[in-house]
Amino acid sequence: MKKVNVGLIGGGFMGKAHSLAYAGVPMFFWPADVMPVKHTIAEATPELAADAATRFGFAGSTSDWRSIIDDPDIDVVDIATPNNLHAEMAIAALRAGKHVICEKPLAHTLEDAERMHRVALESQTVNMVAFNYRRTPAVALAKKYIEEGAIGDILNFRGTYLQDWSADPNSPLSWRFTKAVAGSGAVGDILSHVIDLAHYLVGDIAEVTSLTKTYIKDRPVQSSGSDSLGNAKVDSGPRASVDVDDEVMTLVKFRGGAVGSLEATRNAWGRNNFITLEIHGTEGSIAFNYENRDELQVCFRSDEGDRRGFRTVYTGPNHPNGHALWPIPALGIGYGETKIIEANDFFTAIATGGEVRPNFADGYQVALVEHAILESAESGAWTSVPEVDR
Numbered sequence: 001m002k003k004v005n006v007g008l009i010g011g012g013f014m015g016k017a018h019s020l021a022y023a024g025v026p027m028f029f030w031p032a033d034v035m036p037v038k039h040t041i042a043e044a045t046p047e048l049a050a051d052a053a054t055r056f057g058f059a060g061s062t063s064d065w066r067s068i069i070d071d072p073d074i075d076v077v078d079i080a081t082p083n084n085l086h087a088e089m090a091i092a093a094l095r096a097g098k099h100v101i102c103e104k105p106l107a108h109t110l111e112d113a114e115r116m117h118r119v120a121l122e123s124q125t126v127n128m129v130a131f132n133y134r135r136t137p138a139v140a141l142a143k144k145y146i147e148e149g150a151i152g153d154i155l156n157f158r159g160t161y162l163q164d165w166s167a168d169p170n171s172p173l174s175w176r177f178t179k180a181v182a183g184s185g186a187v188g189d190i191l192s193h194v195i196d197l198a199h200y201l202v203g204d205i206a207e208v209t210s211l212t213k214t215y216i217k218d219r220p221v222q223s224s225g226s227d228s229l230g231n232a233k234v235d236s237g238p239r240a241s242v243d244v245d246d247e248v249m250t251l252v253k254f255r256g257g258a259v260g261s262l263e264a265t266r267n268a269w270g271r272n273n274f275i276t277l278e279i280h281g282t283e284g285s286i287a288f289n290y291e292n293r294d295e296l297q298v299c300f301r302s303d304e305g306d307r308r309g310f311r312t313v314y315t316g317p318n319h320p321n322g323h324a325l326w327p328i329p330a331l332g333i334g335y336g337e338t339k340i341i342e343a344n345d346f347f348t349a350i351a352t353g354g355e356v357r358p359n360f361a362d363g364y365q366v367a368l369v370e371h372a373i374l375e376s377a378e379s380g381a382w383t384s385v386p387e388v389d390r
């Protein structure tokens, strides 16, 4: 079994999720071709880095991410920092011959996403962008049904991503509300996941017409550090402007002919990680809600009329990656499992010399849709999305 040394940059929310995944891969996927080794973690300061190394189980720590790139013992660079740092880190890592897994969205600007895509195309190593929701077994099962033709030709796709962590005007101005760091608001942060799911399940989006809205124009300044995602409220002190969208709604036309709608907001009280998908085909329908992520709802036209309706399939050992997960359906698939499956697919590609999706080309294709959505929200016009060269 090949040991693969990982250098992880960023020890916040995603640093935790990815560290859990590295520990989980051999526990779930065994025997394994590759054993991830938590070699070094980089954080913004030496103290944060040392703390993250102890907590997440890394042998070494550093406050200089470039030392990870320069370390010949490190095989994989994992980028879990705010969006504006992705491009510089990923390009340096690819040029140094590392395999790279980078959090979504690929970058905070279209130009950076394009540069990352170009360098990835030229490199011989594995690259992946971490749109992990497509690794939810129920979503992978939906993909299997669609590929088998179980719901016929796809007519339409409706996708939402609704949250409420920032609906309070006193939720601090984290990096997610600053264009120079995040690139955009709900569009890049959460609609990007729905765009990835639409591309995965239906195919590429060709045209969009959109609107965006910013409800809360300023927020309390956050001292520093990881995003508290609305958990810390600040009732007094200085406030600064928000220059990104809180909400986005868009109509889409797919290259293959289907139509659809995508929505995302971080201001929907009562909605938490409300990713919903509804897909109608000529032979049936599929519905999914991440808040009940063990379940896939399906309805088939071929059922007798007196019993036709949505039925619930609970994902388990008979479904994608089920052999590696839990022995009984409905024990509870979690966010952690999606990250473990993602990491396993990434390491399998490294072990076999293959490729893994979504890769940087897919991340760039999502970025092109995000860009078209923001342009269309300005102009009010239908805007076309160029096709990425692969």
Ligand code: NAI
Pocket: 009, 010, 011, 012, 013, 014, 015, 042, 043, 044, 048, 063, 065, 080, 081, 082, 083, 085, 103, 104, 105, 130, 131, 132, 189, 225, 226, 227
């Ligand atoms: P976070 O704010 O919790 O963590 C980011 C960490 O990066 C912080 O601890 C910060 O100190 C560190 N950092 C900043 N500059 C650094 C530098 N120069 N060197 C080393 N460390 C540095 O943010 P979070 O939520 O973990 O987000 C990180 C990335 O992951 C973002 O791109 C975000 O969009 C993505 N994300 C993806 C999710 C998914 O479901 N796939 C979920 C949450 C975030």
Ligand code: SOE
Pocket: 163, 189, 190, 193, 229, 266
């Ligand atoms: C905040 O909206 C956030 O952490 C996003 O950044 C993630 O991508 C999403 O999966 C969970 O919510």
